[in-house]
Amino acid sequence: MPSGTENHLGDTILRVEDLHKRYGKDEVLKGVSLELRRGETKVVIGPSGTGKSTLLRCINQLSVPDKGRVWLDDVEITHARTNINHVRAQIGFVFQDFNLFNHLTALQNVSLGLIRVKKMRRDAALERARKELARVGLEAKAGAYPAELSGGQKQRLAIGVALINNPELVFLDEPTTGLDPQARRNIWAIVSGLTASGKTVILTTHYMEEAEALSQMVCIMDHGKVIAQGSPRELTSKLSQETIVEFLAPDGASFSPALAERCTITRGEGGLVSVKTSDLVGTLGGLLDWSRSSGEPLAEMTVRQPNLEDVFLSLTGRRLRS
Ligand SMILES: Nc1ncnc2c1ncn2[C@@H]1O[C@H](COP(=O)(O)OP(=O)(O)OP(=O)(O)O)[C@@H](O)[C@H]1O
Ligand SMILES: [Mg+2]
Numbered sequence: 001m002p003s004g005t006e007n008h009l010g011d012t013i014l015r016v017e018d019l020h021k022r023y024g025k026d027e028v029l030k031g032v033s034l035e036l037r038r039g040e041t042k043v044v045i046g047p048s049g050t051g052k053s054t055l056l057r058c059i060n061q062l063s064v065p066d067k068g069r070v071w072l073d074d075v076e077i078t079h080a081r082t083n084i085n086h087v088r089a090q091i092g093f094v095f096q097d098f099n100l101f102n103h104l105t106a107l108q109n110v111s112l113g114l115i116r117v118k119k120m121r122r123d124a125a126l127e128r129a130r131k132e133l134a135r136v137g138l139e140a141k142a143g144a145y146p147a148e149l150s151g152g153q154k155q156r157l158a159i160g161v162a163l164i165n166n167p168e169l170v171f172l173d174e175p176t177t178g179l180d181p182q183a184r185r186n187i188w189a190i191v192s193g194l195t196a197s198g199k200t201v202i203l204t205t206h207y208m209e210e211a212e213a214l215s216q217m218v219c220i221m222d223h224g225k226v227i228a229q230g231s232p233r234e235l236t237s238k239l240s241q242e243t244i245v246e247f248l249a250p251d252g253a254s255f256s257p258a259l260a261e262r263c264t265i266t267r268g269e270g271g272l273v274s275v276k277t278s279d280l281v282g283t284l285g286g287l288l289d290w291s292r293s294s295g296e297p298l299a300e301m302t303v304r305q306p307n308l309e310d311v312f313l314s315l316t317g318r319r320l321r322s
Contacts (some may be wrong), residue, residue, distance in 0.1 A: 013038045013169060013200050019068035021058050028054045029065070030224040041191070041201040043211040045308065046221035047320055052204040053096055056171050060091050092162035096173040098154050100146045100161065106133060107142040110160045129164065136160045136190060152183025159190055170194055172203040176210060188213055206320055208308040220312060227315050232308060239306035239314060245275040245283060247301040253294065259286035268319055276310065
């Protein structure tokens with residue numbers, strides 16, 4: 001069922017069908033299929049090592065898939081006769097490790113593609129590059145080298161480099177990993193601006209709050225497979241009958257069989273106990289009984305509705321960031 005945010009979305013711009021990729025003995029992509037509609041922002045979320053970067057790299061043939069097909073509009077990217085450079089010019093790719101030229105300034109990094117590939121006149125290219133730097137909030141850093149930039153500034157520069165050709169489709173591979181909350185919010189604002197201007201975006205992350213903040217559509221990956229797709233609301237609504245109660249308890253704490261029958265209890269890091277239940281009143285009663293008999297205070301207890309992390313947990317039995 002489409003949510004309200006999808007109504008303005010257009011036709012399919014990117015179609016990925018049954019992608020497989022193996023590195024040695026490891027099958028990293030095990031048949032990934034997905035579609036992206038024009039103007040959509042899709043967040044691919046999954047634990048580290050699950051194949052997110054490999055998926056993006058296989059889509060534009062930076063890594064060659066072993067099997068499967070990809071179309072950009074009606075051009076089959078995976079076809080041997082397709083001019084891959086022509087396809088790549090239509091996709092802005094922000095790499096997980098920035099991919100900046102360290103011996104060039106911010107301005108030179110952004111203008112390089114215009115001068116070398118688009119053969120634009122140098123002064124026109126520099127003027128356009130200055131505008132792009134301003135758009136990503138780096139106008140004051142035009143003369144700085146990548147080594148002189150913070151992690152968040154490097155990431156914004158990489159976004160400027162990827163957007164300079166005004167691509168319709170933008171790939172952002174973990175653009176906020178390792179950034180502090182402020183720098184992360186700066187990147188979110190840039191991504192929201194891309195969505196608002198009608199660009200089509202695929203963004204990978206292992207922060208579920210990023211998926212909830214940015215995406216119209218979420219694709220959850222695990223072990224090289226897509227295990228769920230839909231809007232955040234569609235995915236969490238599958239658990240809508242459930243309520244989550246969380247609190248801290250010592251690792252060895254055990255719960256009575258009567259309580260365990262009412263709910264699903266999962267242990268997380270740092271003593272976190274996560275209780276999923278469709279019988280909130282009965283479960284809270286059982287937890288209070290347990291607290292009284294064990295002397296455990298149900299420290300930092302919260303009661304909340306399910307989020308994407310809970311969807312991942314219910315599908316895999318593991319947390320995203322375990
Ligand atoms: N060029 C390569 N050669 C060999 N193995 C590779 C190569 N690239 C990726 N892999 C392996 O493929 C698996 C998936 O890697 P990938 O980078 O796609 O994961 P990811 O989901 O992007 O992880 P992260 O969230 O840490 O970025 C990993 O086990 C990785 O070691
Ligand atoms: Mg990655």
